[in-house]
Every structure is written in structure tokens, then in C-alpha cells.
Amino acid sequence: MSFSRLPSSRFRPSSIVIVIRSSTIPTHSHTLPLAMALRTSHSLKLNNTTAPRRNTHKIGRTNVRAMAASQDELKKLVGYKAVDDHVKSGMTVGLGTGSTAAFAVERVGQLLKDGTLKDIMCIPTSVRTKEQAEELGIPLCTLNERSELDVAIDGADEVDPSLFLVKGGGGALLREKMVEIMAKKFIVIVDESKLCKALGPGFPLPVEITPFCHEHTMRVVGSLPALKGCKPVLRMGSSATNKPDGDEIAISDNGNYLVDLHFDTPIADTAAAAEQLKNTVGVVDHGLFVGMTYQVVVAGTDGIRVAGTDGEAAWW
Ligand SMILES: O=C(CO)[C@H](O)[C@H](O)COP(=O)(O)O
The missing domain is CATH 3.40.50.1360 (Rossmann fold)
Incomplete structure (x- = not known):
């Protein structure tokens, strides 16, 4: 297992038809078959594409016909x-x-x-x-x-x-x-593609900075000890994606710039990285959310699992 994000290739774009015929669906089970995701008793038909893999589940008195789902x-x-x-x-x-x-x-x-x-x-x-x-x-x-x-x-x-x-x-x-x-x-x-062993290499870390002397702030951020080895890239075009899609510097909803920190190796100490970023003058805030999560609800092709409070320990 590498440290990067788990491969999204495990999601085979296909289609799903879920038919739930029962009101006996448990709502607090930690691991739910895919088709039990919705606790209401109804039929859900989602977008059709090609070559579905079909599985049939029998859950109590609930008959479920499900096919592999797209992301x-x-x-x-x-x-x-x-x-x-x-x-x-x-x-x-x-x-x-x-x-x-x-x-x-x-x-x-x-x-x-x-x-x-x-x-x-x-x-x-x-x-x-x-x-x-x-x-x-x-x-x-x-x-x-x-x-x-x-x-x-x-x-x-x-x-x-x-x-x-x-x-x-x-x-x-x-x-x-x-x-x-x-x-x-x-x-x-999240879908399962977002799970990773360690933060950093799988997705660039966004940081919101003030426009004033942004090149200076980018240099300071790039040299923070806990972020050693990162490459800061100023976001261009739309602020809503880290893929450059324009010639103008992207502006956040708050009128600031966004810098994406690219890593080749995992961030060794996430809490230290968060603290050092937060203590950098010119940084407004950063995309490390440490100790805030109550639960993570994860959808994979095998079903929905919940990690955190009232759920499982992390399994990835
Ligand atoms: O932090 C966010 C936006 O600032 C989003 O929650 C994050 O980018 C995930 O987005 P998506 O669900 O489209 O993959």
C-alpha cells in the first residue's frame, strides 16, 4: 500500500438500481450494503451508463437489487x-x-x-x-x-x-x-477514493493567503519545517479547482489568493504542519482539518461504512 490516495480505479463507472421493499432497514449499522444507504422505503434509480455488475442482496425482509455504482x-x-x-x-x-x-x-x-x-x-x-x-x-x-x-x-x-x-x-x-x-x-x-494512509502526496494541500506580497508568503510557507519538500503553486483561473483553467490569479470567496502545496512524500506531523501554517503571518487559513471530524461516512462499491464516533475504527 502506498501513501498516496487509494486508487479511484476501483470505481468502475457503471450504473445502479436500488429497489428497497421494506421498512425494516436498520439506520445505525456501521456497515451498510450499498443499497441500504437510504433509510426511507422507496425505489431509487440513478443514472444509467454501461455494463453494470449486478448483485442481489437479501436484507431481512428487504429485497435489494443493486449494481455497481459510479463515483x-x-x-x-x-x-x-x-x-x-x-x-x-x-x-x-x-x-x-x-x-x-x-x-x-x-x-x-x-x-x-x-x-x-x-x-x-x-x-x-x-x-x-x-x-x-x-x-x-x-x-x-x-x-x-x-x-x-x-x-x-x-x-x-x-x-x-x-x-x-x-x-x-x-x-x-x-x-x-x-x-x-x-x-x-x-x-x-466521501467516496472510498478519498481515503489515504497519510496526507500529502495524494492531493495538494490548499492554503488561503492574503494577496499582499503573496510571493513572499509562498516562500515562507514553502520553507516551514513541517512542510519540508512541498512545492507551493499559486491557483490560477477558477478558485473552485486546483487545475489551472485561466490566466488570472484565482480569488477566493473572501477576496484572497489560494496556494496549493504539492508533496512527494507524506506530511510527517500533520498537527505541526497545521500549527506552523496557522502561525504564519500572511496565511489566512489552510486546508488541514485536524481533530474536527465526528464521523466519516464512506461509500465504496461494497457498501457504506462509518468511521469515527459511533462507528468503526479507521480500516484503511
Ligand atoms: O473542501 C472542499 C471545497 O473547498 C470540498 O469538500 C472538497 O474539495 C471535496 O470536494 P468533492 O466532494 O467535490 O470531491
């Missing part, structure tokens, strides 16, 4: 499951940013619309998420109105066995951290 379908399953399991009426809820978190936001919108959820207030972690939530009619406020959240749900770019995270691939790390650190429960939703 997007796995993201949807964990997004929906996290909301179904953790969001209750009356709660204040942090809404994450990214392609996985978007499914959780979608689910909150659905459950509000059908009356399952009532009297909730949500705090978005980016302009993108705010716009999605507004379109779905989700009531929103900011940390200015409410500093305490019952739960926050968000994706991640990498998760190590200590449930430390790299976040900010989508450029929203500052607002994400500000919101999620105030939640009683921070639920991380």
Missing part, C-alpha cells in the same frame, strides 16, 4: 445518508461545498419540501452552496446570527486514519473551517 452515485448515497441520519427538525445545519456536499444540500431541500424537516436553519460555506440552497428554498443565515451548529456535513479531498482531512480543493476552506469547527457534529462524506 457520483456513491457521493449521492453518502450525501443523502448523512442528512437522513443526522439532520432533524429544529436544527442549525452547516452546508458544505463541493460535488459531494451538493448532494447533502439537495437532500435537505427535498426533506424540507416534503415536510419531513421543519424549522431548520442552515449556514452555507461558500457562495456556490448559498446559491444552491437559495434555489431549493432552504432557510439560511450566517455565523453572525448563529454561532452554534448542531451538525455540519461536508466532503473532503483526503481522509487519513486519524480522520484528519485535507480540504479546500474547491477553494472554500476558510468558510468551511469557520462553520464546521462550530458544529457539535462534523460529518464528513
Whole structure:
């Protein structure tokens, strides 16, 4: 096993049809077969592509016909499951940013619309998420109105066995951290490709810095002892991706620059790296989320597993 992110090639793009015919689905099992991800009794048909691998599961009185899922379908399953399991009426809820978190936001919108959820207030972690939530009619406020959240749900770019995270691939790390650190429960939703032995080489670590003398700050960051060997790259084009897609410097929702730190070797001491970054003048915040995770909900082709509080120890 290398230290980099586990290969996403284990996800064979295909299709999934889940048919659940029972109300006897347990909601607190740590390992759920793929098709048990949604606790409601209904049929879910997701996007069809090619060459499905079909498995049939019998779960109590529940008959389930499932085929291997694409990565997007796995993201949807964990997004929906996290909301179904953790969001209750009356709660204040942090809404994450990214392609996985978007499914959780979608689910909150659905459950509000059908009356399952009532009297909730949500705090978005980016302009993108705010716009999605507004379109779905989700009531929103900011940390200015409410500093305490019952739960926050968000994706991640990498998760190590200590449930430390790299976040900010989508450029929203500052607002994400500000919101999620105030939640009683921070639920991380990922597909299995995000699991890694150690943070660093599998996904560049995003850092938000002030535009003022940014080249200087990049040099200082690149020479921090706990980040030895990293190569800082200024994000260009859209702030929402670390793939350069424009000639202008990317600007975060907060008017700052983003630098992606590329590593060839694992970060040896994540807590020290986080502390040194945080103590660097000119750094606004960074994408290491250390000691914040309550649970990680992981979707793989074999099913959904939960690590952390009330779940399993990390298995990867
Ligand atoms: O930190 C983030 C955005 O700033 C996202 O949570 C992270 O990039 C994961 O995104 P996705 O679910 O699209 O893979």
C-alpha cells in the first residue's frame, strides 16, 4: 500500500438500481450494503451508463437489487445518508461545498419540501452552496446570527486514519473551517477514493493567503519545517479547482489568493504542519482539518461504512 490516495480505479463507472421493499432497514449499522444507504422505503434509480455488475442482496425482509455504482452515485448515497441520519427538525445545519456536499444540500431541500424537516436553519460555506440552497428554498443565515451548529456535513479531498482531512480543493476552506469547527457534529462524506494512509502526496494541500506580497508568503510557507519538500503553486483561473483553467490569479470567496502545496512524500506531523501554517503571518487559513471530524461516512462499491464516533475504527 502506498501513501498516496487509494486508487479511484476501483470505481468502475457503471450504473445502479436500488429497489428497497421494506421498512425494516436498520439506520445505525456501521456497515451498510450499498443499497441500504437510504433509510426511507422507496425505489431509487440513478443514472444509467454501461455494463453494470449486478448483485442481489437479501436484507431481512428487504429485497435489494443493486449494481455497481459510479463515483457520483456513491457521493449521492453518502450525501443523502448523512442528512437522513443526522439532520432533524429544529436544527442549525452547516452546508458544505463541493460535488459531494451538493448532494447533502439537495437532500435537505427535498426533506424540507416534503415536510419531513421543519424549522431548520442552515449556514452555507461558500457562495456556490448559498446559491444552491437559495434555489431549493432552504432557510439560511450566517455565523453572525448563529454561532452554534448542531451538525455540519461536508466532503473532503483526503481522509487519513486519524480522520484528519485535507480540504479546500474547491477553494472554500476558510468558510468551511469557520462553520464546521462550530458544529457539535462534523460529518464528513466521501467516496472510498478519498481515503489515504497519510496526507500529502495524494492531493495538494490548499492554503488561503492574503494577496499582499503573496510571493513572499509562498516562500515562507514553502520553507516551514513541517512542510519540508512541498512545492507551493499559486491557483490560477477558477478558485473552485486546483487545475489551472485561466490566466488570472484565482480569488477566493473572501477576496484572497489560494496556494496549493504539492508533496512527494507524506506530511510527517500533520498537527505541526497545521500549527506552523496557522502561525504564519500572511496565511489566512489552510486546508488541514485536524481533530474536527465526528464521523466519516464512506461509500465504496461494497457498501457504506462509518468511521469515527459511533462507528468503526479507521480500516484503511
Ligand atoms: O473542501 C472542499 C471545497 O473547498 C470540498 O469538500 C472538497 O474539495 C471535496 O470536494 P468533492 O466532494 O467535490 O470531491
